Amino acid sequence: MKKLLLSLIAAIMLVPASVKADEGMWFLMFIERLNHRDMQKMGLQLTAEEIYSINNHSLKDAIVQFNGGCTAEMISKDGLVLTNHHCGYDAIAELSTAEKNHLKNGFWAQTRAEEIKPSSLFVRFFVRMDDCSKRILSVVNDKMTEAEREKAINQEIAKIEKENNEGGKYTVSVRPFFQGNEYYYFVYQDYKDVRLVGTPPESLGKFGGDTDNWEWPRHTADFSMFRVYGDANGNPAEYSANNVPLKPKHYLPVNIGGVKENDFAMILGYPGRTNRWMPASGIDQNVKFAYPAWVEGSKTGMDNMKKYMDQSDALNLVYASKYAGVANYWKNRQGMIDALTKFGTAKTKAAQEAKFDKWANKAENKAKYGNVVATINNYYKLTNEKSRHDNYLMTIFRTSAYATVSRGLGKQLENYAKADAAKRAQMAPAILEMADELFKEAYIPAEKDIMAAQLKLYATKSTGYAIAPAVAELGKANNNDFSKYVNAAFDLSILSSKDRIKAFLDAPSEGLITNDPLVKLSNDLMTHYNAKSDEIAKAQNDFGAAFRKLVEGLRESKIGTIKYPDANSTLRLTYGKVRSLPADKRNDAKVNNYTTLDGQVKKYKKGDQEFDLPTRVLEMNKNKDFGRYADKDGSLHVNFLTDNDITGGNSGSPxxxxxxxxxxxxxxxxxxxxxxxxxxxxxxxxxINCDIRYVLWVIENFSNAKHIVDEMTIVK
Structure with missing residues (x-):
């Protein structure tokens, strides 16, 4: 308790009494002292203890991290979980077949026995957190290299994690904040028996597709539902028919009264990554070098996936999940380029850093901070072209199932060839399982086209930094047309069919796998991606120390305006209000803070992959068949706006x-x-949020799954 109190006092000293209500991703353990008063003024009726408590159930017990990359929430006493459709997309696609296409047609389990378990899916409950900054920082000093510092910190982290995991009952994660100037540890409990309960058809869950992604006005039923199971005592357990629905410590009541402008709204979730402390030259690097390569490489991969996805439902399912993930960040990165350029963000940051540099070079600060800005700028100048190169290469890894095969299945086959007979017998089942996973996500004709197109883009566009040697040699020999080589490589490779992999297991040869053309190509790409010159390694070491000092100095000098740490997939709270954007003729709503089912139907295009709608939706809208979920104005509200501060990872947040x-x-x-x-x-x-009334309307009225809604606690 004393340690917690000291942590609170330290944090209070760093944060001014007044903060902007709509900006910031805040730790729950500091809510009472830092934010609670502001939140109450805006409409919060809960105590800080009701939001975050170690000893009693609280809101934090209803919020889970969903499969490591999204957020979800418990909404019934029987373990019902609500998250986004795009967060459940992988699991829904995995559980779909051409005959039972849950992704395309939707799915609702009529009984608990009909709920379906995907191969790998988990939710993570947050138990508690605490400050361990003093302990971690006591094992490092300024004379250490960044590698030495990292080693010492990791050794201390391992001790902290072991001390708090209670013999493996909990997962413990120690995370850096403020660029390594503070450290906190987080205690979690993971549940791995998570089953699909229901999903709307893709025409609703992904309505608008890539065209509407990141856009307003929006009309999307972006939700899916799962259930968490545990053993008879409520403990985590591997999947078993004997497992029972989890009784969560807290679940959220559901209010169907609707929202209006300036209503209080708070969001709890696991924002993945922000970079609000990023230096000006880092922003410039992203806008001019890294992100354009990311965008172009992503589009190349998407185009080559799409031409096969359009051929059949079966092929669409093979690439649906990968395509959606690539497309999401493709549009995001182009949006980042446009927005950062339009608002001159790098110039704003540069002005702040110029002010900091003057402070840093005062006599009393010079020894510690004098070279910080120059060191940071030198690092980015040295790595600009490498960042372009790395992003072209990274998009090959993201879009090609075979680009990283040398580190996965290829490496396992090499180890298999080196093993004795007894060890091989143990390894074979896992290798065959890896092969199954590979061919679930790969169609060889498509993989050939993806690889050939990406290699051509990489070889011709990454001109300022040396490309992978094998690619350079092949490009020179074939005038950068990689089709012939790639086709031959797949035709010869052990990894191009499961039958060939099985034959290799029967007669293994280390030389055969290490000389496999796809393994050799993958190994060349990955080795080159991870390589760095001594000059870059030194600059990276110096940059790590300088960036940490920049953040420390900005906080110390009060020149920095940010008072919260960057997001890093730890639980945060953001608060604000329902807030409209300026009037938009594309939106039929009376106030531009919500959209309606009428507006969704107006976007309808029969047979269109992005804007088709089920006939039943058209009929129900025509008849105004909205039941108890109609707004007071008679319409069905679909999505609405708040001014909360979120980012990727908050998807699915309540x-x-x-x-x-x-x-x-x-x-x-x-x-x-x-x-x-x-x-x-x-x-x-x-x-942009799904109105919970629209979610429930899709479940109860459109999908005839009222038994799911009946599990919830509905507040009118």
């Missing part, structure tokens, strides 16, 4: 009113404020 009741489901941001991961715009930044 939007809560002042009583802690669920009013919506966060799923996106608006493209006008796409620079939000780097700099917060309090005029334009918005969170």
């Amino acid at each position: 939007v809560l009113n002042g009583k802690g009741e669920l009013i919506g489901l966060a799923f996106d941001g608006n493209i006008e404020a796409m620079a939000g991961d780097v700099i917060f715009d309090n005029k334009l930044q918005r969170t």
Whole structure:
């Protein structure tokens, strides 16, 4: 308790009494002292203890990290979990077949026995957190290299994690904050028996597709539902028919009263990554070098996936999940380029750093901070072309199932060839399982086209930094046309069919696998991606120390305006209000803070992959068949806007009113404020949310799954 109190006092000293209510991703353990008063003024009716408590159930017990990359919430006493459709997309696609296409047609389990378990899916409950900054920082000093510092810190982290995991009962994670100037540890409990309960058809869950992604006005049923199971005592357990629905410590009541402008709204979730402390030259590098390569490489991969996805439902399922993930960040990165350029974010940061540099070179600060800005700028200047190169190469890894095969299945086959007969017998089942996973996500004709197109892009566009040797040699020999080589490599490779892999297991040869053309190509790409010159290694070491000092100095000098740490997939709270954007003729709503089913139907295009709608939706809208979920104005509200501060990882986060009741489901941001991961715009930044009434209407009225809604605690 004393340690916690000291942590609170330290944090209070660093944060001014008044902060902007809509900006910031805040630790729950500091809510009472840092934010609670502001939140109460805006409409919060809960105590800080009701939001975060170690000893009693609280809101934090209803919020889970979903499969490591999204957020979800418990909404019934029987373990029902609500998250985004795009967060459940992988699991839904995995559980779909051409004959039972849950992704395309939707799915609702009529009984618990019909709920379906995907191969790998987990939710993570947050138990508690604490400050361990003093302990971690006591094992390092300024004379250490960054590698030495990292080693010492990791050794101390291992001790802290072991001390707090209670013999493996909990997962413990120690994370750095403020660029390594503070450290906190987080205690979690993971549940791995998570089953699909229901999903709307893709025409609703992904309505608008890539065209509407990151856009407002929006009309998307971006939700899916799962259930968490545990053993008879409520403990985590591997999948078993004997497992029972989890009784969570807390679940969210669901309020169907609707929202209006300036209503209080808070979001709890696991934002993945922001870079609001990023230096000006880092922003410039992203805008001019890294992100353009990311965008172009992503589009190349998407185009080559799409031409096969359009051929059949079966092929669409092979690439649906990968395509969706690549497309999401393709549009995000282009939006970042546009927004950061439009608002001159790098210039704003540069002005701040110039002010900091003057402070840093005062006599009393010079020894510690004098070279910080120059060191940071030198690092980015040295790595600009490498960042372009790395992003072209990274998009090959993201879009090709075979680009990283040398580190996965290829390496396992090499180890298999080296092993004795007894060890091989143990390894074979896992290798065959890896092969199954590979061919679930790969169609060889498509993989050939993806690889050939990406290699050509990489070889011709990454001109300022040396490309992988094998690619350079092949490109020179074939005038950068890689089709012939790639086709031959797949035709010869052990890894191009499961039958060939099985034959290799029967007669293994180390030389055969290490000389496999796809393994050799993958190994060349990955080795080159991870390589760095001594000059870059030294600059990276110096940059790590300088960036840490920049953040420390900005806080110490009060020149920095940010008072919260960057997001890093740890639980945060953000608060604000329902808030409209300027009137938009594309939106039929009376106030531009919500959209309606009427507006969704107006976007309808029969047979269109992005804007088709089920006939039943058209009929129900025509008849105004909205039941108890109609707004007071008679329409069915679909999505709404708040000014909460979120980012990727917040997908699926609950939007809560002042009583802690669920009013919506966060799923996106608006493209006008796409620079939000780097700099917060309090005029334009918005969170796009599913209205919980629309979610329940889709479940109960459209899908005839009222038994699911009956599990929830509904507040009118």
